């Protein structure tokens with residue numbers, strides 16, 4: 001354990017039984033209650049319920065926080081490793097801790113504004129198997145409940161109160177471990193609770209849900225009237241053959257269908273899709289790849305985010321060179337597409353995009369892989 005774990009958080013590490021051989025760290029059940037459910041169960045009038053409900057989500061309540069296994073700082077950024085539960089091991093290790101990771105990122109804009117964004121996890125591991133991602137190597141071990149998704153934010157807020165008073169999380173991005181739309185029930189519930197005005201009250205525009213392009217999940221997102229959070233779509237190649245190799249989801253949900261789904265989704269006028277493109281040297285960073293991407297983006301309201309590959313452990317690709325990324329970006333800009341280049345943050349701590357995950361923790365053959373897209 002590193003960097004001063006608040007004792008109150010460790011005292012909270014009570015276990016409860018979960019499905020699929022997992023015992024979850026116990027958190028307050030009320031973290032999963034909507035305002036209406038909270039008011040009904042406590043039989044409170046509206047004013048009293050509002051006050052009590054807001055304090056229910058307080059980051060000073062240890063029942064809302066996960067035990068922290070490690071805090072790995074990298075400048076103002078930090079990777080948090082949380083224990084969310086345990087699974088039964090073999091006779092040599094009867095209990096194995098299950099850990100997830102969140103990354104706190106200092107952000108700034110060109111007007112001098114500064115804020116903190118927290119990148120959170122939605123699953124323990126992931127079954128999507130993207131070639132360039134450390135989490136994908138783990139396989140799916142477990143689906144996080146909504147309470148354990150919300151608790152990542154509350155635990156980091158709690159830590160900030162002790163370690164960096166005055167700092168607070170402003171933005172939340174579902175870009176940590178897992179594919180959020182593969183755990184849609186819990187993720188949609190968490191989004192509703194994050195944005196509940198009488199509770200945590202995050203603005204929907206301050207939350208980004210990132211997906212590999214689960215068409216079923218995107219359609220459900222529209223159908224179920226989820227608060228209008230921003231959507232980020234990981235593309236990484238606009239060529240079906242290459243994308244199917246890099247991102248197996250493309251075999252069942254190919255680019256044309258994904259594009260049509262994005263065109264069909266009802267969008268508020270100020271929203272744009274963030275198209276994520278991981279730049280792999282010699283694989284997908286040729287100007288011809290950029291032209292193909294520009295064509296795929298046509299008529300879609302998008303900003304393309306170019307991300308230099310962050311190496312896994314061990315790495316299997318190389319990052320594109322800055323010149324190559326610049327040339328790729330120029331093709332997109334000349335086609336009238338807005339382009340951003342994401343700075344690499346927290347790479348030294350294996351906390352950058354595509355690096356999260358525990359290489360010693362893997363799905364066992366007995367654990368379910370059904371529903372693989």
Ligand code: SF4
Nearest residue numbers: 126128130133136178
């Ligand atoms: S990039 Fe996302 S969806 Fe793909 S394997 Fe990694 S965590 Fe899963």
